[in-house]
Amino acid sequence: MRLLLIEDEKELADALSGALSKRGIVTDHTTHLADAFELTRQNSYDAILLDRRLPDGEGLTFIPMLRRTGTDTPIIVLTARNEPLERVEGLDLGADDYLGKPFLVDELMARLRAVLRRPPSLTELQISVGRMVIDPLHLSVTVESIPLDLPRRELLVLVALAKRKDKTVLRSTLEAAVYNYEEEIQSNALDAHISRLRKRLLDAGAGITIHNIRGVGYLLKEE
Amino acid sequence: MRLLLIEDEKELADALSGALSKRGIVTDHTTHLADAFELTRQNSYDAILLDRRLPDGEGLTFIPMLRRTGTDTPIIVLTARNEPLERVEGLDLGADDYLGKPFLVDELMARLRAVLRRPPSLTELQISVGRMVIDPLHLSVTVESIPLDLPRRELLVLVALAKRKDKTVLRSTLEAAVYNYEEEIQSNALDAHISRLRKRLLDAGAGITIHNIRGVGYLLKEE
DNA sequence: TCCCCCGTAATGCTGCCGCAATCTTCGCGG
DNA sequence: CCGCGAAGATTGCGGCAGCATTACGGGGGA
Numbered sequence: 001m002r003l004l005l006i007e008d009e010k011e012l013a014d015a016l017s018g019a020l021s022k023r024g025i026v027t028d029h030t031t032h033l034a035d036a037f038e039l040t041r042q043n044s045y046d047a048i049l050l051d052r053r054l055p056d057g058e059g060l061t062f063i064p065m066l067r068r069t070g071t072d073t074p075i076i077v078l079t080a081r082n083e084p085l086e087r088v089e090g091l092d093l094g095a096d097d098y099l100g101k102p103f104l105v106d107e108l109m110a111r112l113r114a115v116l117r118r119p120p121s122l123t124e125l126q127i128s129v130g131r132m133v134i135d136p137l138h139l140s141v142t143v144e145s146i147p148l149d150l151p152r153r154e155l156l157v158l159v160a161l162a163k164r165k166d167k168t169v170l171r172s173t174l175e176a177a178v179y180n181y182e183e184e185i186q187s188n189a190l191d192a193h194i195s196r197l198r199k200r201l202l203d204a205g206a207g208i209t210i211h212n213i214r215g216v217g218y219l220l221k222e223e
Numbered sequence: 224m225r226l227l228l229i230e231d232e233k234e235l236a237d238a239l240s241g242a243l244s245k246r247g248i249v250t251d252h253t254t255h256l257a258d259a260f261e262l263t264r265q266n267s268y269d270a271i272l273l274d275r276r277l278p279d280g281e282g283l284t285f286i287p288m289l290r291r292t293g294t295d296t297p298i299i300v301l302t303a304r305n306e307p308l309e310r311v312e313g314l315d316l317g318a319d320d321y322l323g324k325p326f327l328v329d330e331l332m333a334r335l336r337a338v339l340r341r342p343p344s345l346t347e348l349q350i351s352v353g354r355m356v357i358d359p360l361h362l363s364v365t366v367e368s369i370p371l372d373l374p375r376r377e378l379l380v381l382v383a384l385a386k387r388k389d390k391t392v393l394r395s396t397l398e399a400a401v402y403n404y405e406e407e408i409q410s411n412a413l414d415a416h417i418s419r420l421r422k423r424l425l426d427a428g429a430g431i432t433i434h435n436i437r438g439v440g441y442l443l444k445e446e
Numbered sequence: 447t448c449c450c451c452c453g454t455a456a457t458g459c460t461g462c463c464g465c466a467a468t469c470t471t472c473g474c475g476g
Numbered sequence: 477c478c479g480c481g482a483a484g485a486t487t488g489c490g491g492c493a494g495c496a497t498t499a500c501g502g503g504g505g506a
Contacts, residue, residue, distance in 0.1 A: 041334075043327075043329075043333070044333055151450080151451055151452075152451080152452095153451080153452070154451095154452095164361075166365060166368065166369070166370045167358070167361065167363040167365070167370060168361060168362055168363035168370070168372070170246060170361070170362070171245070172242075172245075172246065172328065172329050172332070173329070176329055185453075185454095186453090186454085187453060187454050187455070188453090188454080188455085188494095188495080188496090189452070189453050189454075191494095191495065191496070191497090192452075192453075192454085192496090192497085192498090193452080194495095194496085195495090195496055195497055195498085196451095196452090196497095198496090199497095211370075211372060212494090212495065212496085213372045213373075214374060214375065214460090214461070214462065214493090214494065214495075215245060215374075215375040215462080215493090215494070216245075216246075216247065216362055216375055216378070217362075219363075219370055219372060221369075221370055374461085374462055374463080375462080375463095376462080376463070377462095408464075408465095409464090409465085410464060410465045410466065411464095411465085411466085411484080411485090412463070412464050412465075414483095414484065414485070414486090415463075415464075415465085415485090415486080415487090416463080417484095417485085418484090418485055418486055418487085419462095419463095419486090419487095421485090422486090435471095435483090435484065435485090437471090437472065437473080437482095437483065437484075438482090438483070
């Protein structure tokens with residue numbers, strides 16, 4: 001899952017990015033609305049976290065701006081104050097939810113799940129492949145009801161493949177699912193993850209194989 | 224899919240061509256508007272990537288020039304600066320989208336998909352033939368929901384034929400779909416691809432046949 | 447401090463793909 | 477109806493790009 005965080009308090013932003021990263025969420029961060037707009041044009045996010053007070057204006061103005069482009073990416077508004085009036089304001093403008101600072105990361109996670117669960121969401125709640133069940137929102141994986149814990153990056157690769165099971169996933173798509181654009185990789189890190197993931201899946205008897213399509217990408221299917 | 228890239232920075236152009244090639248996109252490249260115009264007369268492109276600053280003039284002038292000939296090929300403008308004003312400028316002249324440099328190739332891919340998705344587009348999102356379903360944008364092929372992985376060049380041939388199923392596709396069109404004009408071929412490489420593709424389709428029970436029209440080209444139809 | 451994740455790079459291997467040789471099919475003219 | 481030439485079909489081969497695997501070491505968390 002990939003989020004855009006629009007927030008000018010650097011400390012909060014860093015802490016949040018770190019916490020989300022541990023939960024398997026890739027976060028792009030910006031402090032200005034102008035950049036944010038550009039980023040939404042360039043990437044496809046699962047959700048947007050939007051602060052209200054920003055250096056170049058009131059965050060809420062961003063919402064109609066974005067909606068006008070036809071994007072319906074869920075937006076969760078972050079605000080220091082927590083009054084009902086402000087909440088209505090945001091929601092009227094097309095925000096999907098609202099979170100008062102300070103907040104627990106787990107509360108944010110819960111709201112994220114709630115927001116992503118709404119149709120039309122491409123995010124399925126459960127994906128069944130082979131003997132595995134994958135929950136892309138909670139990032140949990142079980143083999144015949146026995147939980148399997150995978151390293152974070154391998155997990156992200158697996159989820160990205162599972163979401164499009166039986167279909168080719170371009171190499172570049174996988175890279176985007178695992179890294180944000182500050183983390184450059186210049187080696188075969190992705191290949192290595194795939195290799196290690198394969199091994200783990202085999203050991204766990206997951207009933208899944210990952211195939212390579214030479215020059216195109218990878219594909220996950222039941223064996 | 225075939226693109227025309229009009230861009231004078233050689234490094235960027237080469238890198239981009241390479242990256243697109245890995246995503247199954249054939250790119251023709253030129254640095255001058257004059258050549259570009261000629262190329263659009265000779266070839267049919269799915270989209271055009273247009274830089275603004277070019278040795279022989281402002282790139283935007285190309286847009287009305289092209290539109291006047293009745294071509295509605297989508298144009299994506301590449302620009303170093305990223306200001307709203309410039310965006311409007313381009314869009315008013317008939318560009319379909321714009322992209323600020325530097326950009327990620329995946330941003331470009333997303334925009335391409337968006338632009339090609341707009342009606343009236345010849346590029347269908349899903350093509351059904353025989354027992355196959357082909358997704359030309361994600362480059363995935365399934366036979367009765369079972370994924371079929373094809374080598375890149377065979378895949379490109381198949382997509383080109385499927386896009387015009389039941390109609391003859393000129394040999395030269397197929398060559399253009401698989402090779403850019405820097406990759407010369409002097410043998411019957413295309414014939415070889417067709418042959419191997421046929422074999423694979425047969426083995427997979429795709430319910431498709433590829434016929435030859437002697438001296439003209441090939442034709443794909445359900446059996 | 448220990449452990450494990452994860453990026454890096456070296457190594458070996460797979461199979462794509464261009465090429466060309468050989469065989470087959472097609473269409474035309476006599 | 478037959479023969480001939482051109483176009484296409486098929487297949488083996490070799491080079492090489494892309495991928496798989498694994499060992500190593502830095503670094504961060506418990």
